[in-house]
Amino acid sequence: MATCRFSHNFLIRVCYHFTMSLLLRTIKMTISYDGTNYSGWQRQQHSRTIQGEIEQRLAQITREEIALHSAGRTDAGVHAYGMVAHFKTNSIISCQDILRGLNSMLPGAIRILSVHEDDQNFHARYSARGKRYQYFIHTGTIQPPHLRLYSVHIRSELNLEEIKSCLRQIEGTHDFSSFENSGSRDKSISSGRGAVRTIDKAELIQEYPSQLMFQFIGDGFLRNMVRNIMGTLLEVGRGKLYADDFSQILKAKDRTKAAATAPAHGLFLKEVIY
Numbered sequence: 001m002a003t004c005r006f007s008h009n010f011l012i013r014v015c016y017h018f019t020m021s022l023l024l025r026t027i028k029m030t031i032s033y034d035g036t037n038y039s040g041w042q043r044q045q046h047s048r049t050i051q052g053e054i055e056q057r058l059a060q061i062t063r064e065e066i067a068l069h070s071a072g073r074t075d076a077g078v079h080a081y082g083m084v085a086h087f088k089t090n091s092i093i094s095c096q097d098i099l100r101g102l103n104s105m106l107p108g109a110i111r112i113l114s115v116h117e118d119d120q121n122f123h124a125r126y127s128a129r130g131k132r133y134q135y136f137i138h139t140g141t142i143q144p145p146h147l148r149l150y151s152v153h154i155r156s157e158l159n160l161e162e163i164k165s166c167l168r169q170i171e172g173t174h175d176f177s178s179f180e181n182s183g184s185r186d187k188s189i190s191s192g193r194g195a196v197r198t199i200d201k202a203e204l205i206q207e208y209p210s211q212l213m214f215q216f217i218g219d220g221f222l223r224n225m226v227r228n229i230m231g232t233l234l235e236v237g238r239g240k241l242y243a244d245d246f247s248q249i250l251k252a253k254d255r256t257k258a259a260a261t262a263p264a265h266g267l268f269l270k271e272v273i274y
Contacts, residue, residue, distance in 0.1 A: 024088040027095065028118040031083045034109040036149050036265065040076045041083070050074075050110060054085075057105040061098060062091040071124045071272040072131065075224070077264030079150065082113070084272040086124045130200070130273040132217045133226045136266045137234075140210035151211065152266035158212075158237030163204060165243040166236055169250060170202040170216075170229065177253035179228035181261070195222060195253070215270075228255075230262035 031054070039047035043055065051068050058066040070085040093101075099115040106112070121127075136151035138144075143153040177195040199218040207213050214233070216226055232249060235241045241249075241259070249257045 024090060024120075026086055026088060026118045026120055026122050027098065027115060028084065028086045028122060028124070029115050030113040031080065031085060032111050032113055033080050033083070034149075035074060035077050035079045037109065038076065040078070041070060041072075041074045050080075050083075051085075053106060053110055054102065054112075057102050058087065058098075060105070061101045062089050062093060064089055064091060069124050071128050072221075072269070074267075074269055075264055078267045078269070079265075080269040082271045083269055084124045084128070084274075086118065086122060124272070127274055128272050130217060130219045131221060131269065132215065132271040132273065133221065134268045134270045135214040135216075135226060135230050135262070136268070137212040137214070138210055139212060147211075149265055150268075152263050154234065154237075156238055158234070159239060160204065160206070160212075160237070162243050163233050163237045166233055166246040167202040167204060167214075169243070169247055170199050173198040174250060175253050176222055176225055176250075178249050178255055178258045179225045179232070180222040180255060181224040181228065197221065197225075217273075224261055227262045227264065227267060228258055230266070232259040234262060235259045 031050070033050050035041075035050070037048070038053075039049050041050045043049055043051045051070065055066050055068050058064075058068070066087050066089065068085050068087050070083060072083075074080060074083070095115040095117055099112055102112045102115075136147075137158075138147055138151040138153050139155075139158060141155060143151070173196060175195050176197050180195050197218055197220050199216060201215065201217040203215050205213045205215060214230065216229075232241065232246060236243065236246055
């Protein structure tokens with residue numbers, strides 16, 4: 001009899017929590033931020049982060065404890081034009097009021113570009129089909145001060161044709177282990193795609209003579225993958241490596257074969273693709 005009562009009460013609790021979960025709203029946000037003075041996206045106990053700043057203000061607005069789920073995690077110093085995140089809430093506050101409230105409370109380095117209610121099944125990370133990253137290099141002798149936090153200053157002349165040859169090699173589906181920092185994934189898990197990713201486009205756009213923009217569009221990126229690729233491309237541009245060397249590094253699937261990680265402040269998460 002006791003077992004029956006336990007089972008009955010357990011089922012009631014399960015049904016209650018399931019019903020309540022259906023009543024929760026799913027709120028999707030697009031976020032732009034300057035990562036210069038932040039320890040990255042992910043919440044940290046003793047450091048200022050983008051996630052921590054937004055969650056704190058959302059809790060004040062909704063009077064709930066909010067867990068923000070993002071499309072990915074950017075490192076300290078990395079910027080974003082269009083990070084996407086979502087949260088669940090019981091609050092009936094309109095999306096427009098959430099947008100206005102957040103932007104009035106957040107520091108100037110963080111702005112919410114859009115807020116809207118989405119399908120219950122939407123997830124900022126798992127619903128994403130891809131991402132677009134951009135990396136900026138300034139090659140002039142003197143870098144304008146307003147660019148110093150948003151593009152990497154390279155004083156030496158770069159061999160752009162050799163770099164473009166390497167970029168063509170990146171496109172397609174490859175194992176990018178050579179450009180993957182530790183902590184990117186649990187390598188003890190044998191299932192899944194491992195370090196295999198598909199890059200739809202890797203291109204160099206010369207915005208003006210001394211300003212270069214590298215663009216990478218793909219179905220996913222490993223930890224520091226873009227910055228590790230950029231570090232190696234810069235070695236190619238300086239003449240310390242060649243396109244054939246880059247090809248061998250890519251095929252090696254060995255992080256020790258690639259160059260050092262490029263600085264964070266040149267990198268922007270431009271867009272999350274759904």
